[in-house]
Amino acid sequence: MTTLAENAASAVVTTDPLLSVRDVVIRSQAEDREIVRGVSFELTPGKVVGIVGESGSGKTLTCRAILGILPPHFTISGGSVRVAGQDISALTPARLTALRGSTISAVFQDPASYLNPSMPVGPQIAEVVRVKKGLKRRDARRRALDLLTAVHLRDPDLVYGQYPFELSGGMLQRILIAAAIAGEPRVLIADEATTALDVTVQAEILDLLADLRERTGLALVVVSHDLAVVAQLCEEVLVMRNGDVVEQGPTEQVLYRPRHPYTRLLIDEHEQYGLDRFLGREEAAS
Numbered sequence: 001m002t003t004l005a006e007n008a009a010s011a012v013v014t015t016d017p018l019l020s021v022r023d024v025v026i027r028s029q030a031e032d033r034e035i036v037r038g039v040s041f042e043l044t045p046g047k048v049v050g051i052v053g054e055s056g057s058g059k060t061l062t063c064r065a066i067l068g069i070l071p072p073h074f075t076i077s078g079g080s081v082r083v084a085g086q087d088i089s090a091l092t093p094a095r096l097t098a099l100r101g102s103t104i105s106a107v108f109q110d111p112a113s114y115l116n117p118s119m120p121v122g123p124q125i126a127e128v129v130r131v132k133k134g135l136k137r138r139d140a141r142r143r144a145l146d147l148l149t150a151v152h153l154r155d156p157d158l159v160y161g162q163y164p165f166e167l168s169g170g171m172l173q174r175i176l177i178a179a180a181i182a183g184e185p186r187v188l189i190a191d192e193a194t195t196a197l198d199v200t201v202q203a204e205i206l207d208l209l210a211d212l213r214e215r216t217g218l219a220l221v222v223v224s225h226d227l228a229v230v231a232q233l234c235e236e237v238l239v240m241r242n243g244d245v246v247e248q249g250p251t252e253q254v255l256y257r258p259r260h261p262y263t264r265l266l267i268d269e270h271e272q273y274g275l276d277r278f279l280g281r282e283e284a285a286s
C-alpha cells in the first residue's frame with residue numbers, strides 16, 4: 001500500500017515537466033567568456049522542441065549542458081536544468097550517470113564514434129539494457145533484439161552479431177537510437193542525428209522518432225540545421241545565433257512568420273537549397 005506522502009510525491013513528479021531548462025548560461029573558463037546566454041524551454045511528454053542556428057551558435061553545448069556532459073573548462077554559470085523535477089546541479093556524478101540513459105538520453109552525429117569497433121553491436125545494446133534496466137544476460141539479449149526490431153532493422157538476429165564496420169551509416173544511426181532508448185528514457189536529444197544520412201534514410205529515422213513519440217510519449221529535443229526536419233517534427237523552435245536565442249515560439253510562427261531578421265536569413269538561405277521540401281509544409285499549413 002502506498003502512503004499519502006508517497007502519493008503526494010508521485011503527484012508532484014507527474015505535474016513536473018520532463019525537462020525544464022531555465023535561463024541557462026554556459027561559460028568557457030578557458031576563454032573567460034559566456035558562450036551560451038539564456039536558453040529556456042520546457043518539455044512535457046510527447047513534446048518536440050527544435051534548436052536551429054548557424055554553426056558554433058551553441059546548440060551542441062546546450063544539449064551537453066542538459067545532459068550534464070559539458071566538455072572540460074565549460075560550466076553552467078547561470079540558470080537551471082531540471083530533469084523530471086530534479087535539478088541536475090544538485091545531483092552527485094553517480095546519480096547524474098543513472099539519470100542519463102534511464103530518464104534522458106541522446107543521439108549525436110557520427111554514430112560510429114560512439115560504438116566500440118571491436119565488439120558486435122547487439123551485445124553493446126544488451127550491455128546498456130543490463131546496466132540501465134538491471135536485466136539478466138539472457139533477458140538483456142532478448143530485449144536488445146526487440147530494440148533492433150523497434151528501430152526497423154531488418155533481420156535483427158543477423159545484425160545483432162555484426163560489427164560496426166559491417167553496417168551502413170543509416171543502420172549505425174538506428175543502432176545508436178536503439179542504445180539510446182534501451183533504458184526507456186522519457187527525453188531523447190537528437191543532435192544532428194540524421195545529418196550524415198541520405199534523404200530516404202533520414203526520412204525513415206524521422207518517422208521512427210515520430211512513432212516513438214506517439215507510442216511512448218517520448219519527448220524530444222531536435223537539433224538540426226535542416227529547417228525541413230524541424231518543420232516536420234517540432235512544435236516549438238529556438239533560433240540561436242552566437243550563443244543567444246534570437247527568436248523562439250511555435251514552429252508555425254517562427255518558420256512561417258519569422259520576426260527576427262536572422263531567422264528570415266536562415267529561411268531564405270534554406271529555400272535556396274530546400275525550396276520544394278520546405279514549402280511543401282508551408283502550403284499544407286496555410
Ligand SMILES: Nc1ncnc2c1ncn2[C@@H]1O[C@H](COP(=O)(O)OP(=O)(O)OP(=O)(O)O)[C@@H](O)[C@H]1O
Pocket residue numbers: 035053054055056057058059060061062071
Ligand atoms: N570541446 C570544445 N572545446 C572548445 N570549444 C568548444 C568545444 N565545444 C564547443 N566549443 C565552442 O563553443 C561554441 C559553441 O559550439 P557548439 O558546438 O555548441 O555549436 P553548434 O551550434 O552546435 O555548432 P555546429 O552546428 O557546428 O555543431 C563554438 O564557438 C565552439 O567552437
